[in-house]
Amino acid sequence: MIKILIVDDHALFRQGLKEIFSSRKDIKIIGEASDSKECLTVYKKIRPDIVLMDISLPDKDGLETTKEILKINPKQKVIVLSMYDDEKHIFEAFQNGAVGYFVKTKTVDELFKIIHSVYEEGTSVPRSLTSKLLEGIKRHALPQQRFKLTEKEIKILQLLKQGFSNKEIARQITTSEKTVKNHLASIFQKLAVENRAQAIVKSMEEKII
C-alpha cells in the first residue's frame, strides 16, 4: 500500500484525486493540504511514502515547499503536479529535489505508473518528458558554460550589477580600464546584447549572476 499526501490548492482537484484513488487497493491518501504552511504542518504528523505536490501554491510555491520537506526528511519522495510541460519547469522540479513530474493533462494510467515507479525505483521520468528534461539541463544548468563566459567575465557582470563604472571595475579586478572595455565587448558579444543594462538583465534572467 502506497501512502500519499496530496498538496494542491484546488479543492476540486484534491477531491477528484481522492475519489480516483479510493477505488484502488494499492494507493491510499493519508493526508491533504491546500498550501505550503498546511503541508508542512500535516507532513510533520504523518509519514507518506509519496507527496504529490502542486507546483503553484498560494503562499509558497511547490518547489520551495519540496525543499522544506526535504530538509525535514531528505529521503522523502516528491512528485510534482503541474499544468506546465516546458523544459524550464520540468528541470526546476528535479533540480529542487522532486523525483517525478506529472503534467495534469496526461492520463490517469500515466499518474499511476509514475507513482509506482517512484515508489519502487525511487524516481520516474516519463518518456514523454525525457527530451524536455535533457533540454532543460542543457539550457538552464550552468548557464555560464552555455554562454562560454570566463570567470573574469562573470565577476565583471557581478560588478556591473552593483552599479560600478568601468574605472571602478578596473580597480576591483586590478586591471586597466581598457581591458575592462575589452571584456565588456566580449561579454556583450557572448550574451548577444548591445549595452550594460541589457547585459545585466540577460545575465540575471539566465541566472548567470
Place this chain on the structure above:
Amino acid sequence: MSYRNKLLDERKRLGKELHDGIAQTLTIACLKLDVIVSQLPPDKAKELKEITKLLRISAENTRKIIYELKLPDVEIKTLKEIRSQKKS
C-alpha cells in the same frame, strides 16, 4: 497605473483564472473519465473514450493558452525591481 501595466495585469489575471478554473476542472474530469472508461467493457467504453479524448484536447489547448499568457519576469518588472528581487 499606465495603460501597459493595466494590460499586463489583465493578462496575468486571465492566465490565473484559466489555470485555477477551467484547466483544473477539465483535467480532473479527464482523469475521472479515464477511471470510468477502464472499468467499462470495450464496446461500451468506445464513445466515452472519444469524449475523454476531446476533453483532453481542450485541456491541452487551455494549458497552452495559460503558458502563452505567462510573462517572463523581465517584461513585467523594472530593472530596479529585478535587482531588488535578486538581492532578497
